[in-house]
Amino acid sequence: MDVKNVRKDFPILSTKRNNKPLVYLDSAATSQKPNQVIDAISTYYKTYNANIHRGLYEISIKATEAYTESKEKVARLINANSYRNIVYCKNTTEAINLVALSWAESNIRENDHILLTKMEHHSNMVPWQLLAKRKKAIIDYVNLIDSSILNIDDYKEKLNLNPKLVSFSHVSNVLGTINNAQEITNLAHKNGAKVLIDAAQSVPHMPVDVKKLDCDFMAFSSHKMLGPSGIGVLYGKEDLLEEMPPIFGGGDMIRSVDFSESTWNELPWKFEAGTSNIEGGIGFGAAIDYLQNIGMSNIHQHEIELTQYALKRMSELGYIKVHGLGIDKSSDNNRSGVISFTMDKAHPHDIASIFDSQGIAIRAGHHCAMPLVNKVIMEPAVARASFYLYNTKEEIDQMINAFEKVKSILKIQL
Numbered sequence: 001m002d003v004k005n006v007r008k009d010f011p012i013l014s015t016k017r018n019n020k021p022l023v024y025l026d027s028a029a030t031s032q033k034p035n036q037v038i039d040a041i042s043t044y045y046k047t048y049n050a051n052i053h054r055g056l057y058e059i060s061i062k063a064t065e066a067y068t069e070s071k072e073k074v075a076r077l078i079n080a081n082s083y084r085n086i087v088y089c090k091n092t093t094e095a096i097n098l099v100a101l102s103w104a105e106s107n108i109r110e111n112d113h114i115l116l117t118k119m120e121h122h123s124n125m126v127p128w129q130l131l132a133k134r135k136k137a138i139i140d141y142v143n144l145i146d147s148s149i150l151n152i153d154d155y156k157e158k159l160n161l162n163p164k165l166v167s168f169s170h171v172s173n174v175l176g177t178i179n180n181a182q183e184i185t186n187l188a189h190k191n192g193a194k195v196l197i198d199a200a201q202s203v204p205h206m207p208v209d210v211k212k213l214d215c216d217f218m219a220f221s222s223h224k225m226l227g228p229s230g231i232g233v234l235y236g237k238e239d240l241l242e243e244m245p246p247i248f249g250g251g252d253m254i255r256s257v258d259f260s261e262s263t264w265n266e267l268p269w270k271f272e273a274g275t276s277n278i279e280g281g282i283g284f285g286a287a288i289d290y291l292q293n294i295g296m297s298n299i300h301q302h303e304i305e306l307t308q309y310a311l312k313r314m315s316e317l318g319y320i321k322v323h324g325l326g327i328d329k330s331s332d333n334n335r336s337g338v339i340s341f342t343m344d345k346a347h348p349h350d351i352a353s354i355f356d357s358q359g360i361a362i363r364a365g366h367h368c369a370m371p372l373v374n375k376v377i378m379e380p381a382v383a384r385a386s387f388y389l390y391n392t393k394e395e396i397d398q399m400i401n402a403f404e405k406v407k408s409i410l411k412i413q414l
């Protein structure tokens with residue numbers, strides 16, 4: 001991977017912050033966008049802006065084709081059968097809520113179990129809590145080992161509760177742990193549970209194959225994978241999507257409407273009521289082209305190298321506590337480019353502010369995983385650096401230097 005060339009495609013990466021080149025280490029929150037994506041959206045606005053599906057004129061047909069083609073690109077990226085498996089939502093959160101409000105609403109009953117893990121993002125907890133309240137269902141959580149990895153024995157034990165659904169993050173947005181999605185899915189299926197994978201932090205960063213995994217549902221967001229915000233994916237197996245009722249009614253999602261009742265459009269449009277995020281879909285398609293041109297395996301490998309390098313340099317400092325697998329236990333298979341950390345005597349918000357003064361953007365807080373951060377890691381907040389295809393070892397060196405700045409500004413001896 002030629003990172004120097006990649007960086008040239010991202011205009012924001014040549015801007016300055018506080019008179020220093022921007023070092024963007026917050027891609028787990030949202031990624032930066034290459035010219036190819038910006039241009040695809042701007043070309044749509046400038047040359048073929050029109051509503052989709054209904055128009056009989058050229059630019060509307062072109063917009064419709066571009067929008068549908070973007071779904072075909074998503075399908076190819078994750079090896080889904082076809083665009084019919086790809087429902088566009090606002091984001092990962094909405095995709096998970098769609099499963100909760102449609103499939104789960106029809107299939108989860110009183111006293112049924114739903115199995116999650118203790119490393120979930122709020123997006124993969126709160127929809128289930130709302131559902132559990134409505135249905136009087138029960139949520140169980142798989143425990144972690146060393147606050148870092150899933151305890152598979154605990155998972156197997158909790159499968160004995162016969163959950164109807166197992167839902168888990170493929171990659172933790174706090175710990176960077178890559179969960180063994182294949183093993184988790186196989187075990188769930190052997191036990192008769194359906195499986196939803198929150199792939200918000202995996203699909204943007206590594207090859208993911210829904211056919212091989214055989215998951216029933218998968219959710220992820222365009223904005224974390226070089227595309228625009230406001231568009232995300234619910235992948236679903238066709239038979240499940242067919243049997244699920246729509247949750248939003250309106251234009252585009254119908255086949256026919258009468259005064260008393262209506263029938264639904266075919267997949268995936270049945271779930272997409274009203275005018276779609278057309279420019280979002282078009283930009284997302286351009287983002288997928290960009291990622292696939294480089295190759296998801298190459299991107300993953302690059303991030304592994306950055307992560308191992310950062311973990312090593314952070315451990316050499318001697319005063320950084322990494323939450324998640326450290327340099328001694330991390331490997332290509334279990335660790336992605338998200339590193340959460342704390343430092344004695346320095347609040348994560350102070351670390352983030354001092355980093356910002358050096359032009360370095362990291363995140364600090366609970367990262368929308370309050371139960372994990374507060375009750376498992378047992379910290380009020382953690383700082384987090386996350387990497388993507390455009391980051392470099394030099395940027396990690398700058399981050400390492402910024403730790404010394406934190407020490408000197410806060411006057412702490414460690």
Ligand SMILES: Cc1ncc(COP(=O)(O)O)c(C=O)c1O
Pocket residue numbers: 028029091092093094121123124169171172173198200201221232368
């Ligand atoms: C693991 C995980 N799940 C879900 C989400 C929610 O994504 P979105 O805000 O795009 O819906 C995130 C976002 O950070 C995430 O990291």
